[in-house]
Amino acid sequence: MTESPLVSVRDLRIGAVTDAGRKVEIIRGVSFDIAPGEILALIGESGSGKTTIALSLMGHARSGCSIDGGNIRVGTHDVTAMSEAGRAGLRGTEVSYVPQSAAAAFNPSKRIMDQVIEITAIHKLMPRTEAESRARTLFRALALPDPDHIGQRYPHQVSGGQLQRLSAAMALIGDPRLVIFDEPTTALDVTTQIEVLRAFRSVMEKTGMSGVYVSHDLAVVAQIADRIVVLKEGEIQEVGTTKQILNAPAHPYTRELLAAFEPVPHVPAGIGEEVERKPILEVRGLSAGYGAIRNGEPVAKVLKNVNFRLERGRNLGVIGESGSGKSTLARAIAGILPAYRGSVHLDDRKLEPALHARSKEDLRRAQIVFQLADTALNPAHSVGAIIARPLTFYHGLRGAKCDARVAELLDMVHLPAALRHRLPSELSGGQKQRVNLARALAAEPELILCDEITSALDTVVAAAILELLKELQRELGLSYMFISHDLSTVEAICDDVLVMYKGEVVEALPVARMSAEAAHPYSRLLISSVPQLDTGWLSGLEQDPELVAAFAHR
Amino acid sequence: MLRSKTTWLLVGKRLGIALITLVIVSFAVFFATGLLPGDVAEIMLGQAATPEAVAGLREAMGLDRPALLRFLGWLGGLLTGDLGTSYVNKVEIADLIAGRLANSLRLAGIVTVICVPLALSLGIAAAMWRGTLLDRMVSVLTISVISVPEFMVATLAVLIFAVWLDWLPALSYGVNVDSIGAMLRAYAMPVISLSFVVSAQMIRMTRAAVIETINTPYVEMALLKGASRPRMVLIHALPNALGPIANAVALSLSYLVGGVIIVETVFNYPGVAKLMVDAVSTRDLPLIQSCAMIFCISYLSLTTLADMIAILSNPRLRN
């Protein structure tokens, strides 16, 4: 490299104080450079320290954390040696920040324009009129609708995807030399993500600024980064160009990350048997909603006339974006939210709509597992007590018999038996989700409703959970209804798929034929929006603008 | 700022609840005082009264009517300004209260004017420089004041300003208020005591409200834009904390109601609270009821006001 790097980080060490008051090192000797005009991605799972490193480039450490050692240089500034006032002078002009959740990072009580041009006011860069016209230029460059007036609105009056792009305008207004993107598309739906990514990429190309792109998603990073730093537990595992990392990963951890992306095609149980299977679950004309009941119908209708059959031993995927009603479907089937119309049949028995009217036996046969294992496990109960409760409740097991069964169930989900004495707060995300599954299995169900159970997990951990689900299915003959916003997850485990949009099923077909044969325009849009592990994917992607306008809530 | 329909609906609902609460409260006040063991008429006439005399008085006072009727009659009287007559000195209660109420309101008004700016600036400053010496001193002081009974604040004030320093008279009653200086001296002690009690609450709540807004992602974002600490607090946090702060002010002022009862007693200040405490010792029921209703209404107005401010300042309900 002939040019001197814009940013150089040497042996960075960041410490944190835990809740128990212990000091731990969360970033352990990280070093890297960023060349002018280069976009560097920091890739890692939760706890890898990627956001902590990115924020340290601005001289900022979140409360409880402190930069304990090493050296950070941005341009000619030695960030680590600066005073807090000096760092404040750097922020917005030299280095700026695009947050993960723009919705939270915009002040709800101030107009968007005032917030976008605030950097110019803080650092006295230019007069207000000039700043506003600059902002409008940026709005145009970021493909925002109505660029001349969008600044006059309040943050809650524009959509999430637009806010995310507006936060980029806010970062770019002070002409920084380095822009930090902190998981800026993670909270967005896939169809929205594309537009935001495109806007980011084109504006970065035009301005020639350097960037740091923090993400857990290799496919997203592949579209925008020049080089990738792979992090794990505060240490660098591998650094390389995007092409090299994707095509010729050197480090085993990188290979593991990539492997989790490889589609593992699902082999349906008992394929080729052409016997008429009995449905384990059948849903007819199901409608459900929230709010006050008027004329026997709730005010806010979420599910509208949903019909499907799930055959015993098969898996049904339900896919849709936020607000599609997919979680409501699971709740209506479980009776948590009683349907006001239609019926649910479990093994040809019609179930009562409301939970409390169903028999214990009906409840036992269908179990529900939730997305956030954190909130699904009672923090006050030990793992053993959590798993033992359904055993006592449904099967009357107590004492030694119950203990033995708990150990058996823990073994089934590949957790050590010693874990039974732990509290949920002492487990990792993946372990919690396994306990969550073990509790459902304790009921000896025939059907498990999985509501986004892998969405909050890191890709590698999620892949392991999917593997476990398949294994359990082979051993216990379970059926799953698998709800997800992620097409590849559904492809990995399901036989059939329902595509939901605004509370309705718009398409139902076998997963294997999904990519090729999906006919509904929304399904097609959804399929084409899933990022691929290919640096040229976004550039080559062509979507029908009318389709996008009709279905993507950008 | 435009408000949406739902906002006004919520405000209306809150007002409705306040009204219902008022009815329930007046019911409670009326019947709590009606629990008096023994008959009012007997008490008034003393041990030696003949049964006939008692019966006559009962009829004259309307005590033989059903309780609910008496309650409705009393409530009607309240609404029309007819508060009845005192059992003890047979004076119209409205006349007894009128002058006293003005005194109490004056006291409360002075305290409010002093406290609100003082408490707001201290609360915001403590939040802005959180963890500094100033913040810690303010915290220790406020927690000490709210931890002790109001009468202790008052007696401590007497001890310091009247006994040790000999600056101010210990009692307000009977002091000449000819000159402004004399008036200031007369009001100083009750005002100082009450101000301490009310400000301590207000400072704590203001500080908490501002700190809560400081801990939001958008204030962190301001930090990452290079904003200074005062800018983060004054430009970003404060506008969003205005609702909670106004709510805190109104709620803290409701502490005036309890504080005033003690302070007027300690300093012999001729206000409604002193009147009521005296009425309690003479068991002058109609007077107690009327005074109690005055306090309940002021307390209820302040808490309702606090809630309405909270509703109106919610940015998510803004149109």
Add this chain to the structure above:
Amino acid sequence: MSISSKTSRPLRLPTPRRMGYAFSWTGRIGLAVILFWAVIAVIGQWIAPYPPGDLVGFDYFGPISPEFWMGTDYLGRDILSRILMGARYTVGIALAAVTLAVAIGVILGMVAAVIGGWFDTLLSRLLDAFNGIPSLLFGLVVVAAVGSSIPVLILTLTAIYMPGSYRFARALAVNINTMDFVTVARARGEGTIYLITREIFPNILGPVLADLGLRFVFIVLVLSGLSFLGLGVQPPNADWGALVRENIEGLSLGAPAVIFPSIAIASLTISVNMFIDNLPTKIRDRSD
């Protein structure tokens, strides 16, 4: 971003006490003072140097002396003995009232949160209306009506502080009630009693105990206030508030008889506040 999960999870026995429930030194001092007064409330009677009702000094408002460590009161009684005895009334009445108020409030609050519907609406409205009466005033009115005795004081104070406790517990329980683990238990078919006792109660216990402490302080303050107005504990017995009232005449003399009971009240209430303020946030605000 969370801290690396492995490094922050050292191997140790998973008892709740070991999960960082460490107290700061201010918290420990607070706890020590609280325990001190609790012990005095029980044994004060036997360690008092003089019978609290006896006139032992020749002088009224006597100064601090080797015989009378805290001076004598307006009749010449030993203040130290009277404070030791007063602890029983102040601590005892406040503790009884706060226990009753919080127990009733928490049970009703949890039931309302889990059952919801009209039961919740009705109870909440009614108790909110109760909250619309200033506490000292409520005490005044009731005592004016039925006269003052210890059971009346306890019940009155309970009635004053129960609605607040209900409101607090209900808000916490409503939060917990929406958590997935409660939904899972409900979907399992568990009944209301199980949900309340096993799923909700353990998770609101910390904040409820902290709230109990704060409410205890309020009750001590109102009780002292009532006694100060002469409507609390009646002579010949006296709690600390009544001691201040008895000796208020000595204020202009700067007599220890009025200062020491005040210090006793302040030491108790400030200690409780100090203790609660320094509780680990984990215990204090589960509600967040």
